[in-house]
Amino acid sequence: MxxxxxxxxxxxxxxxxxxxxxxxxxxxxxxxxxxxxxPPPGYVFSRLLQQLVSWTFQQEIAATLVRLFAGFAIAVVLGVSIGIAAAANPAINAVVRPIVRVLAPLPKVALYPALLLLLGFGHGSKITLVTADALFPILLSTYYGASTVEQKLIWSAMAAGTSRYEILFRVILPAAMPSILTGCRIGLVISCIVVFLAEMITSTDGLGHALVTAARTFQAVDMFVPLITISLLGLILNALLGAVRSYLLRGFPEA
Structure with missing residues (x-):
């Protein structure tokens, strides 16, 4: 069945x-x-297979993945840490809440020119942009998940003599994990979009750069190859994260 x-x-x-x-x-x-x-899809997919065995195109994929993983990993660490801290501490929540309300709706790509001036045209500005865009879905999902943990679970742990540190990692974090992983999946999709867009705007390598280079030389087939590649990468990474979610939440009914 x-x-x-x-x-x-x-x-x-x-x-x-x-x-x-x-x-x-x-x-x-x-x-x-x-x-x-x-161009017909057959031509595009045939060209894609040719490009995938090309060392030059593999380097473009590697550059994109480095920026994607670095920015997403930083966003996960910051988002989960700040989200749980804000949910557990009213003082931190009072500081974080107005910042999130102001910055969350802001299109982070509007900050990209400033990031280029501060961090240059290399990996730093692109990783920072990916982090900024992926951060808020993860932070908000973590905060929501940690805030909705049943209070009786925390009281039971306190009654058993569990320290606040242990309550955080043994009660709140596991209970909030479904919401955290949902935020991570949203943040991953956003990361794929943002890193590609940043490379299109200004870069000397990466899939976005490959698309812009092909467009400037009117190579329509080569222009579609990076688009399909980033879509496939997003599909694969999302499936892997979904498998990790199912494994981590195998004790939860909704997993």
Whole structure:
């Protein structure tokens, strides 16, 4: 029964992708879009396979992944730490709440020119931008999860003589883990978008840079390859994080 359910979910997940590819092919085949601007999907995927075995393209992927993982990891550490601290301490909450209300709605890409002036055109400015964008979903999810922990669990732990430090890591953090991991999945998707956008704006390497370079030389096929690559990377990373979530939350009914 479980294997059938997984197979059905897999088919349902693949169906929209297949429809998009079919619509793409239809636009080209029936002449709604010129092949010079919208190449057939077969050409794009064939070029993708060629590029994946190319050392130059592998370096572009590696540069993007370094920025993505570094920014996302920093966002996770900061978001979880600040979220739990704000939920556990009213004084910290009073400081963090107005900052989050002001900065969370702000489009962080608007700060990118300032980051370029401060940190330069290398990894630093892009990692910082990824961190800034991924931070708030993780922080807010952590704060919500930690704030909604049942008070009776904390009282029971205190009655058993558990220290505040142990309550934090043995009661609050495990209880908030579903919400934290949900925030991490949202932050990961945002990280993929932001790192690609930052590389498009200004970079000498990375998938975003590869797309802009192909567009400037009117190489339509090579322009679509980085787009599909970042989409596949996001899909794979999201699936891996989903597997980690299922493993960590195997005792939770919703996992």
């Amino acid at each position: 479980t294997s059938r359910l997984i197979s059905a979910n897999l088919l349902l997940g693949l169906a929209p992708i297949a429809l998009v590819i079919a619509a793409w092919q239809g636009l080209v085949s029936f002449g709604f879009a010129p092949a010079t601007l919208l």
